[in-house]
Amino acid sequence: MAEDKNSFLADLNQYSSVKHVIGVVSGKGGVGKSFVTSRLAALFSKKGYRTAVLDADITGPSIPKCFGIETRATADEQGIEPAITKGGIQVMSVNLLLDDAESPVVWRGPVISGTVKQFWTDVHWDDVDYMFVDMPPGTGDVPLTVFQSLPVDGIIIVTSPQDLVSMIVAKAVNMASAMGVPVFGIVENYSFIECPDCGKKIFPFGEGRTDKVAAKFGIPVLASLPIDPVIANAMDQGSVEDLEENYLSNATGVIEAVIATKPEKEDLNDPERKFKIAVPVNAKGNVDQHFDKTEEFVIYETSGRQVVKRDAMNAVEVDRKEIVAKLKEIGVEIVISGGISTENRETIEGAGLKLVPGVLGSAEDAVVKFLNNDLSFSDDKFDEITGK
Ligand SMILES: Nc1ncnc2c1ncn2[C@@H]1O[C@H](COP(=O)(O)OP(=O)(O)OP(=O)(O)O)[C@@H](O)[C@H]1O
Ligand SMILES: [Mg+2]
Structure with a gap:
């Protein structure tokens, strides 16, 4: 289409x-x-x-x-x-x-x-x-x-x-x-x-x-x-x-x-284009809405519009600045999150990572939607998204 x-x-x-x-x-x-x-x-x-x-x-x-x-x-x-x-x-x-x-x-x-x-x-x-x-x-x-x-x-x-x-x-x-x-x-x-x-x-x-x-x-x-x-x-x-x-x-x-x-169109149509996307995930597999307390991040490796690999990263009681530094170190470019504080947003963006905040529902779905350029913001997280 x-x-x-x-x-x-x-x-x-x-x-x-x-x-x-x-x-x-x-x-x-x-x-x-x-x-x-x-x-x-x-x-x-x-x-x-x-x-x-x-x-x-x-x-x-x-x-x-x-x-x-x-x-x-x-x-x-x-x-x-x-x-x-x-x-x-x-x-x-x-x-x-x-x-x-x-x-x-x-x-x-x-x-x-x-x-x-x-x-x-x-x-x-x-x-x-x-x-x-x-x-x-x-x-x-x-x-x-x-x-x-x-x-x-x-x-x-x-x-x-x-x-x-x-x-x-x-x-x-x-x-x-x-x-x-x-x-x-x-x-x-x-x-x-x-x-x-x-x-x-x-x-x-x-x-x-x-x-x-x-x-x-x-x-x-x-x-x-x-x-x-x-x-x-x-x-x-x-x-x-x-x-x-x-x-x-x-x-x-x-x-x-x-x-x-928004990922570049050319990037996603190019099967050689690979992203690493990190998502804070809760026990149900949904995008965790409490970035500060998330116990696990899933690192999705993608190729074109496909997810080709998933790795879990333990985040129990690890300082969020440390987490973000680690994400960057392993080559993560994009973080898809739920609601997020201004402080965490600044840490992520300050490290040069792109942030897609305010996402609800299944983490897996969120990544697929992102790759298909179909991810929209959720309304009840809007205040947090805009840092208002
Ligand atoms: N919030 C507002 N308060 C007061 N007046 C408004 C407000 N919003 C728009 N208007 C006025 O209402 C009229 C219609 O607004 P506008 O032209 O932006 O609407 P539109 O949807 O583009 O209309 P059209 O279908 O004619 O193109 C204009 O005269 C505009 O100045
Ligand atoms: Mg008009």
Whole structure:
């Protein structure tokens, strides 16, 4: 399946470089997808990454407006040049190509899908670390084109609590899984209102519904956003980069962590590529959720996508720093763990090992899923994952 998918990938413009692509999807319109897309881009850009937004919502483009872009795209011998926001984010949207941004796009499906592909192949994306793709709502033609044509690293599902959350998330998760793309998590928008006088949170649509759905699918809730006129105003004024809110900063941390631990595609398709992966394991064979007290680590040796050897390492009452040093010594590159403290995380990452935290269930399954690039974070360990 994965190989089949690769054969549909469209060629990137020869002058472009895009390291990571993140899709933002929703079940229906108006739930804040464009806000989440533009805001995540703003936060990644502030972190120092070269960032881009590809507005794949061809019939409802709103990305240029929320960044306050009024210029039009230009073209030169390297391709169509994206517009650049105040903060340096590269943006391409159908709005930048129209003479009048207000005129409707009345194109049929194939033309729309073709345009999205062209944004990948004909635009000159200049050395981009993170590209965010604002998808049109739903699971129709265009998201399919994006999944097939662009090397999407993962998706974020935006939903509001009054939607049929379970159904919408199920559809998005199923689509992503059919296309072999992992889900980073869910952003719940319009979750609550904060009283400007007393700070009390009011949950007009009820509390916890999205959490339940997320737990059911084993994916984290990355953020819950309030209904806040400041957000609507920033989107209207084109100042989404200047917002002071921090609701989505955890989401940026999770995306960075997942991408950092994602094995390279070439590596895994290469049977010669060998990893050593360490997992703290409890008596039941599950990923142990108490890294500090784990009595045994299993060292999996892999070749391509296969596990070829398993060794147990005794860890009874051994200091965790010593354990990590030993793992490194025997050539372990990756640690898959359950919940983990900031201290242990720092020890592991400080030793130059990659950490995949917050994993529940069978250790064996976790390793296999990791090798197939299908491991997502569990939601109830989220606080520990993000070190919050
Ligand atoms: N948390 C929020 N609080 C207040 N206003 C918000 C919030 N999130 C989004 N909005 C506003 O709601 C409107 C819809 O948001 P947005 O454009 O991001 O949604 P969308 O899912 O991209 O919609 P569309 O389907 O039209 O593309 C915008 O005017 C935006 O400014
Ligand atoms: Mg939108």
